[in-house]
Amino acid sequence: MRRRPSMVDVAAAAGVSHQTVSRVLNTPDAVRPATRERVEAAIAQLGYRPNTSARALVTRRTRLIGVVNPGLAKFGPANTTMAIEEAARQAGYATTVAVVRDARLATVEAAVESLHELGVEGVVFVAPVTQVAPAAVELSSRLPVVMVAAGLQDTSSLHVVAVDQQAGARMATRHLIDLGHRDIVHVAGPNDWFDARTRIVGWRDEMLAAGLDPPPIIAGGWDPEQGYEIARTLIRERRLPSAIFAANDPMALGMLRAFHESGVRVPDDVSLVGFDDVEGAGFFEPPLTTVRQPFAAVGERSIEVLLAALDGAPASRTLIAPELVVRASCRAVG
Structure with missing residues (x-):
């Protein structure tokens, strides 16, 4: 050779x-x-x-960035991690990923220590679950840290970059209100996820801003199976609302299947909005109205902020606006 x-x-x-x-x-x-x-x-x-x-x-510069990833094959974390790697490479840095499959503090700290031993110059936490935050705060005393997490309250020692989940939820809810819906139910994601919590806040705030009384949220998850069972329960108990804002597109897909099986028409009988704009959302039946997350922008901004932090920039908070994608799963009422 x-x-x-x-x-x-x-x-x-x-x-x-x-x-x-x-x-x-x-x-x-x-x-x-x-x-x-x-x-x-x-x-x-x-x-x-x-x-x-x-x-x-x-x-004395490794040009190596650590990425803490939850090891979940979920749309948001996976796409965010890919966007960070691409942005880092464009900036002349390599990335090494530490997968954390459970959020126990000891597990996260062990992953962080492994990155520290490799000599990473900084770390980006793709941190959808709330339990990861303490380890990120601790590491920030030793290395520059960027946390990709919407809804994190105390950012005094951390750089935070995230999609504005609250604004996205308000967009989805406002779209339904503008179509004349008043009975808008939110099917939420897991309570230990920052994104799920913040989407609840956005839905509730927009309902209150319109003078509407928010109904009780329905606890869901991120999977189609959960959306399917929730929709079947609503139909069986005759509690079908005028409109549903699902916390993500896979749950909305499960609901569409349950509605189709039961003869409930979307959007004639119930309007439906999702969140994420997953690949193929425009080919659901009917095509799904949803909120698109700008993952590439999150990756680019995360690396920009981390490189600035390497030069001593103070802690910061950046929220990136999502986009409402209107399709055929909603209709006007009244």
Whole structure:
């Protein structure tokens, strides 16, 4: 196999010392422009790639970012993690992921310690569940931390980046109110998820702002099976409301199946709104009105904030607006 070109090879091709090549790579402003251009041309010609481990020894920068992920194959956490990895790579950083499959403090702390031992420069927590917050706060005393979590109250030591879940829930609820609905039930996600809690707040606030009395929430989850059983219960107990705001699209899909089996027509008998705009939501029957989350923007902003934190920026909070996607699962009443 052909040997990978080294820094010595670049130095020979450019007619400079290997120390000069190192300066071009690590402190380019300290090298005269003509020399720097010659070295850069040699790098391009040879296809040289720096040894990141050796570079870290010189610069004391690993260019490595840790990502704590809950290990859930759920739409939000999975897409957020992918967006963070892509944004980090575009910024010239690598990522290493620590999967935390349960939210016990000891488990999270062990994952965080493993990242710390690898020499990560900072950590992004994809933290949908509330139990992860204490470990993030503790780590922030040692490393810059960005937490992707809507609804986190105390952000004095953390950088927070999140989709504005409350605003998204208000959009969904306002859409139904504008169509004339007054009996709008919210089927909520798990209570230990930040996103689920914040969507409840948004639905309730929008109902109250319209002068409507919010009915009791229905405890749900994130899965189609839960939506299916909730819809069957509403039909069986003759408690079908005018409209339903489901905490996510998979639950809405389960409801659509139950309604179809029972002869309940959507949107003629009940209007339905979801949240997330999962792939294929526009091909449900009927196509689902939902709230789209800008995961790419969350990933990009998370990395921007983390890099700023590496330079000493103070704790911050960034909420990114979602988008209401109107389709055929809702209709006007009255």
